[in-house]
Amino acid sequence: xxxxxxxxxxxxxxxxxxxxIVMPTKLEVVYTLALLGAAVLxxxxxxxxxxxxxxxxxxxxxxxxxLSLLVLIIMVLSLMAGLxxxxx
Amino acid sequence: xxxxxxxxxxxGLTFIAGFIGALMGIGGGIIIVxxxxxxxGVPIKEAIAISIVTVVATSISGGSSYVxxxxxxxxxxxxxxxxxxxxxxxxxxxxxxxxxxxxxxIFALLAFYLAVSQILSVRREVRRIESNDFMSITQDRVxxxxxxxxxxxxxxxxxxxxxxxxxxxxGWVVSFFAGLGSGLLGIGGGIFKVxxxxxxxxxxxxxxxxxxxxxxxxTAATSAxxxxxxxxxxxxxxxxxxxxxxxxxxxxxxxxNKIKVKWLKILFFLIxxxxxxxxxGKGLLLTIGVRLPFI
Numbered sequence: 001x002x003x004x005x006x007x008x009x010x011x012x013x014x015x016x017x018x019x020x021i022v023m024p025t026k027l028e029v030v031y032t033l034a035l036l037g038a039a040v041l042x043x044x045x046x047x048x049x050x051x052x053x054x055x056x057x058x059x060x061x062x063x064x065x066x067l068s069l070l071v072l073i074i075m076v077l078s079l080m081a082g083l084x085x086x087x088x
Numbered sequence: 089x090x091x092x093x094x095x096x097x098x099x100g101l102t103f104i105a106g107f108i109g110a111l112m113g114i115g116g117g118i119i120i121v122x123x124x125x126x127x128x129g130v131p132i133k134e135a136i137a138i139s140i141v142t143v144v145a146t147s148i149s150g151g152s153s154y155v156x157x158x159x160x161x162x163x164x165x166x167x168x169x170x171x172x173x174x175x176x177x178x179x180x181x182x183x184x185x186x187x188x189x190x191x192x193x194i195f196a197l198l199a200f201y202l203a204v205s206q207i208l209s210v211r212r213e214v215r216r217i218e219s220n221d222f223m224s225i226t227q228d229r230v231x232x233x234x235x236x237x238x239x240x241x242x243x244x245x246x247x248x249x250x251x252x253x254x255x256x257x258x259g260w261v262v263s264f265f266a267g268l269g270s271g272l273l274g275i276g277g278g279i280f281k282v283x284x285x286x287x288x289x290x291x292x293x294x295x296x297x298x299x300x301x302x303x304x305x306x307t308a309a310t311s312a313x314x315x316x317x318x319x320x321x322x323x324x325x326x327x328x329x330x331x332x333x334x335x336x337x338x339x340x341x342x343x344x345n346k347i348k349v350k351w352l353k354i355l356f357f358l359i360x361x362x363x364x365x366x367x368x369g370k371g372l373l374l375t376i377g378v379r380l381p382f383i
Contacts, residue, residue: 013333020327041148043149045306048148078311079314082318
């Protein structure tokens with residue numbers, strides 16, 4: 001689960017470095033890849049908590065499902081605060 | 089855009105940060121931030137943003153390996169994560185209105201206190217691990233309610249170590265402050281999480297390291313998203329930084345469980361002293377204008 005996020009973003013970042021070496025003039029491609037890699041990376045923990053939430057719920061461990069949900073809510077709040085900060 | 093050779097130098101530096109971070113259950117920002125600001129001349133706020141993204145990178149690559157090795161206590165992580173993310177979120181918002189100068193001094197004192205506790209508890213922990221003595225305590229009500237306990241296989245001494253968690257309330261409160269500090273000062277807070285679990289909550293050091301490694305990714309992603317959508321991320325450094333820390337963390341997690349706890353504790357002591365000194369230096373500089381050597 002987590003490892004998929006690592007591999008996907010790792011490959012994208014490696015691609016960004018290779019592109020930079022092979023085609024040093026095409027900076028917009030390098031930047032797009034770096035941005036994409038960072039996005040995959042940052043969203044992986046979001047997905048990880050979501051999966052934990054699902055697993056705890058499925059196993060009827062409701063105490064922990066609620067705790068995971070709380071963590072997820074704060075993470076989403078932070079995302080929204082970032083959006084507001086960006087607009088302001 | 090950076091030239092290729094400085095990108096590779098930076099990749100090497102972040103490899104070391106990822107490696108040490110994996111051994112200690114910390115993010116490695118204490119290495120990456122000074123490297124970026126001093127060697128590469130990156131402004132401090134950009135350095136913090138890059139560092140926090142690399143913390144996510146090292147946590148998910150290192151953390152997943154510890155989950156597979158069954159050293160991570162996911163229940164404990166989720167429990168403490170509720171307070172630490174609230175702290176990180178409030179801390180990140182507080183950055184806009186208050187300055188962290190007095191916090192540096194407070195965190196420095198805490199770091200020195202924890203450094204001394206680590207070095208003083210070496211013998212006791214080694215003895216307790218060898219005799220599997222982490223079960224003979226009474227749990228408090230909260231720890232019992234959430235069934236906070238765990239076990240892992242210690243490869244350096246070839247047997248299973250079981251443990252019960254205690255002092256959950258204290259741990260929860262200290263985690264809140266670790267999160268607050270991480271949001272305010274741009275530190276990962278892993279060093280405080282590991283110490284809290286190990287010293288107050290009766291969690292063996294290796295289990296604390298693995299659990300912290302898992303937690304810091306969630307905490308760091310919560311602040312990283314703020315920087316990311318706010319457009320504060322300098323894309324020049326992200327690719328080499330992420331690859332370096334990922335590789336470093338992979339190597340670090342492969343060797344951590346094979347190292348004797350004694351050496352990990354000593355490494356911890358040294359790193360905590362360095363962090364304490366660093367923070368004290370920053371705090372004194374900002375509050376009374378005194379400059380300590382090497383700051």
